[in-house]
Amino acid sequence: MLPKYCLAALAVLFTQAWSLTCQASPLVVAGDEDYPLSIHTHAQYLRDGNNHYNLSDLEAMDQVFEPLPNDRAHFGYHSEGIWMRFQLKFEAPSSMSPAQENQISMVRKYLEVGYPILNVARLVYRDHEGNVQDLDLGFKHSFSQRPVSFRHPVFPISLPHGETTTFYLNVKLKGGSLKAPLRLWDYQSFHRHLAESDFYFGTFLSGLLFINFYSLFLFISLKERIYLTYTLFVLTSYLSAVSLSGHGFEFFWPSMPKLNDGILQFSFSLAMVCFIQFTREFLEVRTRFPKFDWLLKSMSIYWGLIALLAATTSIYFGRVVTASMLPSSLVYLLAGVLMLGVERRKAKFYLIAHSSALAGLLLYSLDQLKIIPSTLLTQEGVVLGLMVEVIVFSFALTDRINQEKAQKYYAMVAERDALVKVEETKQEMLYIGTHNDLTGFPNKVLFKEKVIQKLIENTPFTLCMLHLSEIKEVNKTLGHKNGDAIVELYAKDLNDYLESSSIQNTLELNEKGQFYAAQIDFSHFAFILSCSKEDIDSHGFKKQFSNIPSEVKYQNMNIDLQPFVGMACYPEHGEKYSELHKALNIAIEFAERASKNFAMYQPQIEANSERRLILTSELRRAINNDLLTLNYQPQLDLKSRRVVGVECLIRWIHPEYGFIPPDEFIPSAEKTGLITELTYWVLAQAYKTFISLKSSGILLNFSINISTRDLRDVQFCDKVAAIVPDEADRKQMILEITESSIMENVQESLQVLNNLVKLGFRLSIDDFGTGYSSLTYLKKLPVEELKIDRAFVTNFKENEDDKKIVKTIIEMSHSMDLYVVAEGVEDLETFDQLADLNCDLAQGYYMCRPVKADELRSSIIEAEKNVNESTNTQAG
Structure with a gap:
């Protein structure tokens, strides 16, 4: 029997020993401690699965409490409530005298539960008078109920001197990783800690808000989606950080515990969605890695669903969120690695930023899973990593802006260099196009420009044209080489003579000298005199110009070139260049016919004046009665050798005068305003032919000339649209206008031309190269086609300068996407040769002469056949 009693006694002794072991000794709090004091290392815990224990139950179960599983008060993932038991005893410091000790009855301390997101943080104990103190500072209660305004639950407690007080703390977290580190503070150290916490949070808040507003400003300014996604990422990340740290409940939604209960998982999931979108924009994943982009889209949907469920249900996804963070972060890291092979600079920024966030996230996750010890670095790893990530990404976006600026700068420099080169080419081309290649004198283009400038000045002046009537005989006798040399000598003598005159007008001053005359062609010169018709009629003028050079001394020969001069005065003989030019030609023809050195234009010497009046009066009747005809000249594609279009050319067979050239009645139509009616008639006839060809399966472009008068007609756009009602057909109608016509009123012309393009018509510049401002305004014109003036084409195979001009025009046009x-x-x-220069279309008698509508089909076939046979013959 003795052994049984012995065993029983041993069992009782073991039970008492275990009870004494579980009931740890109280923590002695002295007045001279270094605060804060870690309380949880002196605590025991008890699981309360049903959350039904009260203070009496807990006091009766002291022997059931167990030591903490670790020294961090970290209990891992579970939804059970935990009761922590600890004892505190205040003793006066040894330096205090007995009298001072007797004066101390109670000492006030602060008990901090160092985890901000607890749903339940309830402290229960009996005070020195035996009264039960019960206070819950968890998330399910309003923040205003907290006795101390701090992000962590803080309980003010009073400790009686020399007595031991037992405290019971109930903590619970809704589905998260539960931990409850306890620290004890005195008044001074706690408020110093409070001030430091507010300072760090204020710095954190200010930094993120600054970055957020800066990125929002960039989005508003640049309208780029990347800055919007970054702004949303920073905003949601900030929301996650303040939710996780407890600052959100403290400062932003203190009266909304229900919101506080679910906002962490919602904001964190939404932040992941925003970061995915930012990653797609920043790394340009959609265009560079389309397959990988599908993975990011799927992840975005996954995190979006978690955010939606978190916002609309009471389900807690803490374990799911924590488990999903690491693989998601690794996918983001992979995106950065992929980017290294495409754009290293951007990839480095991304990897550095995300690696810092990943490191913080990894530390926090490992801490939550109780794999590594819990420290300030692991507890605040997400916030610290986020701060570094946001700062690095801010630098990355700033660098992106700088890179874009640099790219724009280099692009501008390249564009400037290209423009300089184009401008140099244009100037060279302009010089070639406005100067005679033999003498270097201004040619007819520059002369016309100067005359128009004089017309704008609206002061009287006189135009003179000089014809060297004997230069053809000189060429026949001495040859073209000597003829060229003689013309050069005469040009210099004429310029010197005009320079000595008091009424000359400078046409141009450049590095080659000052020029007073222009060379219109090989045998014609023109100049401007600053005098009126009355001045020319005076005796002094005739005497002065009686000595105009007529002979050239060349190789010991005096060669008489017999110059004749025709004159026309502004405004007596015309108010437009065309009128004055015509008057000049009439005057010089009369001078040669009458063998006079000088001849002033007079109406009575115009042989065709009566005929012109008759034709002007009969033109309207011809338009109204369809007495005009329309011919068509094919335009052939130089590459395909196929006819792709025709130009519409008007013809007038008068019953009395027979064939009337367009050059004779078109100017009259322009002057009287009949040109617009004529344009409508041509367009209507052309459209009929177009429809006829279209119905037989032949689709061609139809080019129709329009004039300055047409552009001034306020109803012009409406009428041509009515004539060609089908917008698809309008695209086959090419309206041609000369560049000089556009220049008469640039702004008004541009507006009408733009309206025509909107209606569906296509535009072409006719006779390009003869206008004086074509290069300046060509970019502004909504044209698709450019027609080189025949003056440059007809002889360009023998004339190298004309060939250079044609080549330059073609290259410049193609650089501007013009046919x-x-x-x-x-x-x-x-x-x-035009085909070798990559010209697009050719038109001329070589392919086909202008034909009537009923001959057009056969002429197209014949033109294509002739060209192809000639090409094959040449090749053979």
Whole structure:
């Protein structure tokens, strides 16, 4: 029997020993401690699965409490409530005298539960009078109920001197990783800690808000989606950080415990969605890695669903969120690694930023899973990593802006260099196009420009044109080389003579000298005199100009060139350049016919004046009665050798005068205003032919000339739209206008031309190269096609300068995406050289003469056949 009693006694002794072991000794709090004191290392815990224990139950179960599983008060993932038991005893410091000790009855301390997101943080104990103190500072209660305004639950407690007080703390977390580190503070150290916490939070808040507003400003300014996604990412990240740290409940939604209960998982999930979108924009994943982009989209949907469920249900996804963070972060890291092979600079920024966030997230996750010890670094890893990530990404976006600025700068420099080169080419081309290649004198283009400038000044002046009537005989006798030399000598003598005159007008001053005359062609010169018709009629003028050079001394020969001069005065003989130019030609023809050195234009010497009046009066009747006809000249594609379009050319067979050239009645139509009615008639006839060809399966472009008068007609756009009602058909109608016509009123012309393009018509510049401002305004014109003036094409196979001009025009037009049509192609050699220069279309007698509508089908076939046979013959 003795052994049984012995065993029983041993069991009782073991039970008492275990009870004494579980009931740890109280923590002695002295007045001279270094605060804060870690309380949880002296605590025991008890699981309360049903959350039904009260103070009496707990006091009766002291022997059931167990030591904490670790020294961090970290209990891992579970939804059970935990009761922590600890004892505190205040003793006066040894330095205090007995009298001072007797004066101390109670000491006030602060008990901090160092985890901000507890749903339940309830402290229960009996005070020195035996009264039960019960206070819950968890999330389910309003923040205003907290006795101390701090992000962590803080309980003010009073400790009696020399007595031991037992405290019971109930903590619970809704589905998260539960921990409850306890610290004890005195008054001074706690408020110092409170001030430091507010300072750090204020710094954190200010930094993130600054970054957020800066990125929002960038989005508003630049309208780029990347800055919007970054702004939303920073905002949701900030919301996650303040939710996790407890600052959100403290400062932003203190009266909304229900919101506080679910906002952490919602904001964190939403932050992941925003970061995914930012990653897609920042790394340009959609265009560079389309397959990988599908993975990011799927992840975005996954996190979006978690955010939606968190916002609309009471389900807690803490374990799911924690488990999903690490693989998601690794996917983001992979995106950065992929980017290294495409754009290293951007990839480095991304990897550095995300690696810092990943490191913080990894530390926090491992801490939550109780894999590593819990420290300030692991507890605040998410916030610290986020701060570094946001700062690095801010630098990355700033660098992106700088890179874009640099790219724009280099692009601008390249564009400037290209423009300088284009401008130099344009100036060279302009010089070639406005100067005679033999003498270097201004040519007819520059002369016309100067005359128009004089017309704008609206002061009287006189135009003179000089014809060297004997230069052809000189060429026949001495040859073209000597003829060229003689013309050069005469040009210099004429310029010197005009320079000595008191009424000359400078046409141009450049590095080659000052020029008073222009060379219109090989045998014609023109100049401007600053005098009126009355001055010319005076005796002094006739005496002064009686000495105009007529002979040239060349190789010991005095060669008489017999110059004749025609004159026309502004405004007596015309108010437009065309009128004055015509008057000049009439005057010089009269001078040669009458063998007079000088001849002033007079109406009575105009042989065709009566005929012109008759034709002007009969033109309207011809339009109204369809007495005009329309011919069509094919335009052939130089690459395909196929006819792709026609130009519409008006013809007038008068019953009395027979064939009337367009050059004779078109100017009269312009002057009287009949030109617009004529344009409508041409367009209507052309459209009829177009429809006829279209119905038989032939689809061609139809080019129709329009004039300055047409552009001034306020109803012009409406009327041409009514004539060609089908917008698809309008795209086959090409309206041609000369550049000089546009220049008469640039702004008004541009507006009408833009309206025509909107209606569906296409535009072409006719006779390009003869206008004085074409290069300046060409970019502004909504044209698709450019027709080189026949003056440059007809002889360009023999004239290198004309060939250079044609080549430059073609290259410049193609650089501006314009088609080029060459007029005046008269032979196979010209045709082939234009093809070598990459000209697009050719038009001229070599392919086909203008034909009537009923002959057009057969002429197209014949033109294509002739060209192809000639090409094959040449190749053979």
